[in-house]
Amino acid sequence: MYFYGDPDMNSPQSVLDLIGNTPLLKLTKFDAGPCELFVKLENQNPGGSIKDRTAKAMVEAAESDGSVVPGDTLIEATFGNTGLGVSLVASHKGYPVILVVPENAGRDKVLHLKASGAEVLLARSDVESSHADYYRNIAHRLERELPSGFYLDQFNNPANTLAHEHGTGPEIWKQMGQRVDAFVCGVRSGGTFTGCTRFLKQMNPALDAVLAEPKGSLLADSTDSKKAAVAGSSLIKNVGSHASPGNFDPDVVDHTYTVTDMEAFSAARDLLRMQGIFGGVSTGLHLAAALRYCRQQKKAKRVVTLVSDTGYKYLSTAYDRAWLLNQGLIPQRHYGDLRDLITRRADEGDVVSVSPDDTLIAAYTRIRMYDVSQLPVLEDGRIVGMIDESDLLMAVFDKREYFEYPVRDFMITRLEMIEPDASITSLLPVFRGDHVAIIADKEKFYGLITQVDLINHLRNSMSNHD
Numbered sequence: 001m002y003f004y005g006d007p008d009m010n011s012p013q014s015v016l017d018l019i020g021n022t023p024l025l026k027l028t029k030f031d032a033g034p035c036e037l038f039v040k041l042e043n044q045n046p047g048g049s050i051k052d053r054t055a056k057a058m059v060e061a062a063e064s065d066g067s068v069v070p071g072d073t074l075i076e077a078t079f080g081n082t083g084l085g086v087s088l089v090a091s092h093k094g095y096p097v098i099l100v101v102p103e104n105a106g107r108d109k110v111l112h113l114k115a116s117g118a119e120v121l122l123a124r125s126d127v128e129s130s131h132a133d134y135y136r137n138i139a140h141r142l143e144r145e146l147p148s149g150f151y152l153d154q155f156n157n158p159a160n161t162l163a164h165e166h167g168t169g170p171e172i173w174k175q176m177g178q179r180v181d182a183f184v185c186g187v188r189s190g191g192t193f194t195g196c197t198r199f200l201k202q203m204n205p206a207l208d209a210v211l212a213e214p215k216g217s218l219l220a221d222s223t224d225s226k227k228a229a230v231a232g233s234s235l236i237k238n239v240g241s242h243a244s245p246g247n248f249d250p251d252v253v254d255h256t257y258t259v260t261d262m263e264a265f266s267a268a269r270d271l272l273r274m275q276g277i278f279g280g281v282s283t284g285l286h287l288a289a290a291l292r293y294c295r296q297q298k299k300a301k302r303v304v305t306l307v308s309d310t311g312y313k314y315l316s317t318a319y320d321r322a323w324l325l326n327q328g329l330i331p332q333r334h335y336g337d338l339r340d341l342i343t344r345r346a347d348e349g350d351v352v353s354v355s356p357d358d359t360l361i362a363a364y365t366r367i368r369m370y371d372v373s374q375l376p377v378l379e380d381g382r383i384v385g386m387i388d389e390s391d392l393l394m395a396v397f398d399k400r401e402y403f404e405y406p407v408r409d410f411m412i413t414r415l416e417m418i419e420p421d422a423s424i425t426s427l428l429p430v431f432r433g434d435h436v437a438i439i440a441d442k443e444k445f446y447g448l449i450t451q452v453d454l455i456n457h458l459r460n461s462m463s464n465h466d
C-alpha cells in the first residue's frame, strides 16, 4: 500500500519523480467494433503532457555526456508542451531556459510558459521551414550566438525517442499484461511514435503501428496515403508536420489514418462527456484514428492510444463553443442570410445579453467574463438598447455608486438595425463607423455581428475544415 507523505514508503523526492508511470484505462463507452481500446493517461504528468518525459530524458542525457553543465542555458523550439516540460526540469535543476514558440501556439500555452519562469521568444508562424525566422532555425541561431546555450532539439535528439523506447513503451507492455496488437499515435518530433513502436514491435513483431495524422500534415504523404495535403492547414498544432523530423522513422508505420479537425475536436469533447477524460486536441486526433482502426478490424484486437495532454490547455479553444463556431468546427444551422455570420445566436441560446433591469455591475461582469466589449439589452426577445464599455466607464467614472443602478438608465436606445436578409455589404458602413451590427427585425433580435465575425466568415469560406 502507498501512503502519501510517508518518508519510508518511496515518496517522490521532487516533481521529476512524478514524470511517467501514468495510468492506463480501457474505454468502455465507445463503439470499438470487435476490439478493446485502451488509453494511457499522459495528461497526468506534472506538466500535463507526455512531453515531460522527453524533456527530462533530453536534459539528463545532455548532463551525462557533459553537453550541459551548471550555469548553461537550455534552449528549445516548442509549441508549448515540450517547453513546459523543459521549464519544469530546468527549474528543479537550476538552468535558465529560452523557448522559441510559434505565435500561433495559443495564448494559454504562452502564458503558462512565461509563468513557469522561461524566457519566451515568439516566432513567425507563417514561414516555411527553410526560412531564417522559422522557430527551429531561430533556436539553432541562438545556440550559435550564446556561448553557454544548448539547444535540446527534440526533433533530432535521440534521447527523446529513447525516453519512449525505454519508458512509455515498456510501461504500456506491462500494463497491458504483455498483450498489445496495435498502437495508435500522432507525430510531431516523432519521438513518441518511433520509441513506443520500436519497443512494442520488439515484444510483438506482428504489432500494427498506426499513424494518426491531422489533415494537412505532410507525413501522411511520406507513408501510405497518396492524397495531396495542404501543409499546416490543421488547427491541431502539436501533431503533424511540414517535413519529416529526424526522430520519425517512417519504416515502422503500418497504417496511416488522416483525421479532419472537426473529427478530432469532436472526439476530444466526446471523451470528456462520455468517459470523464479531459484530453487535448491531439488526444482527439488519436481517439478518432484509433476508433476508425478498431471498427475496421475483423478480429478482436487490443489497441492502445494516448491521452497525450490535458484539456485544460484548450479551454478557450476546443472546449469553447463560440470559438468552435467561429472556426466552423461545429455544425450550425444554415439560413443563407446574415444570420449565418452571427456567432452567438439568440435563437440557439448563445447570445450574451443583459436585461434593462440588470445593474451596471452585472453588465460589467458579463463583459469581462465573455471577453466582449458590448452587450445587447433584451426584453421579451426584442432588443431595446445596447451598452458598451465606454457607456459603463462614463457612467461610473465620477459616481461609483452607479454600478448598482439599472442598465436602462445608461443604455443607448437609438439603434440602427439590419434585417437578416440584407446584403453583406450593408454591414460595411456600420463597421466603418466602428459599430457592431445589430441583426433584428420588428419581432425579433437574432444576434450581433462584429468586424471579427465578418473576417472569420471570409476566412472560413476560403478554408475547408470538413
Ligand SMILES: Cc1ncc(COP(=O)(O)O)c(C=O)c1O
Pocket (backbone or CB within 6 Å): 049, 050, 051, 079, 081, 082, 186, 187, 188, 189, 190, 191, 192, 193, 238, 239, 280, 282, 283, 308, 309
Ligand atoms: C500533446 C502532444 N501530443 C503529441 C505530440 C507529438 O509527440 P512527438 O513530438 O513525440 O511526436 C506532442 C508534441 O509536442 C504533444 O504536445
